[in-house]
Amino acid sequence: MTGATSYSHDFEGKTVLVTGGAQGIGRGIALAFVRCGASVALADLQANVARDWLALECARDEPEGPTYRVYEVDLARREEAVDLIGRVEADFGRLDVLVHNAAYFPLTPFDAITPAILERTLAVNLCAPFWLTQAATPAFVRQGGGRVLVTSSVTGPRVAYPGLAHYAASKAGVNGFIRAAALELAPLGVTVNGVEPGMIRTPAMENLGDAALCGHIARAVPLGRLGEPRDIAGAMLYLASEHAAYVTGQTIVVDGGATLPEASAAFA
Template identity: 55%
Template structure:
């Protein structure tokens, strides 16, 4: 039996980028934990497909099309969650973009879009949610960060890495400001997670090659991130704030795969 402190009964959660991959897993796990969820997804059809599947299982989930890289759209997502469900307890900013461009070739628009969606939206969502959290005497802000940027580097991802390093700075500073109001701010740093098409890990050969260098021996699942998020959103994590939980199968522990080979692991 799962302890009650780990559940989310009666809570209302807004999840950005909940139409597929990690975001869809977060929505599903939150709904299964008892939360009512509003999905804010750039592709309205993808978000609604996830919501409809959950409703068919008896859960409460709705969706809106939303470009979270615009302040007015971020504010609209927060307002819609509160309007539809009468309250707002949890905001999960999961939506992100990665332009995959070298430092010398990245264009201003791609850089602006990456910073807007990945980093600036943290501020917009939190600012819009503050009145709702304060009215209830507390709340949860969660962000999907990354090991890329805060902990490791990857060629071609300088904009993404910079935005995620900024996310971790936001988490710590916002947590410090809001802790006395019962509002916690935390994040999860995924490592290599098996995702749907269009990502670095879409090619099976590349995914298998990467998995060989992960101490756990396998890629993570989107659910691995979702379970960590659910813990941080729950009462069980009421005393946790300003933290990022690394969920990467140990991939950031060794300095390189050579180290593992030398140790015979």
């Protein structure tokens, strides 16, 4: 595949559900699993966008390759999250990996955060992994185990950013969820882990400013660039693979070294 990222993990025969996969990090994660042979279920409010690129990529890479389905779901609604898991298991016959990547984070000054903004942020970012994992656990148990992966963030657990207090609070909660759920689900053979992205080059970055600001941010990263969705996808593939069978309750920071304590002094 010319210009495509190559991955060495093998997910042949596995079914992977990725939420928030229409664009950005979610698209990168879903595409990585497709290229590793997985059958991919992709859930997003922008189902048509997801369906278009996924059909194109699957046809381009492997005309006879993995199967996929796209589901239009609002993960702020518990009933839709629970129903999604049932639909995926019914359509594919199994569920091996759940990746909750969907997120809601409108850039909003602290004093302008409304109940509606806060409630939707918490519903999509923090409540949805609870409902999805609860619903998926019986499916995992039926086949002897499974993987839950969540896209967290360095914003909240490690750093703060103006206009994202609601988002930071939700992601700090996500890290707590990862640790507690990992502890309770370990006896069932289910691991729970996450990835904390730093500044990743996605359409959502447009919310943070113009090209000049993005350039300034990149220069402050020790590795000298913004991250790409494939950087997050690589960490997700590892956590979903057999190489991480003994890893649970952890998050991997993928930020080019930006949150290292020394970074602000050395690369400002």
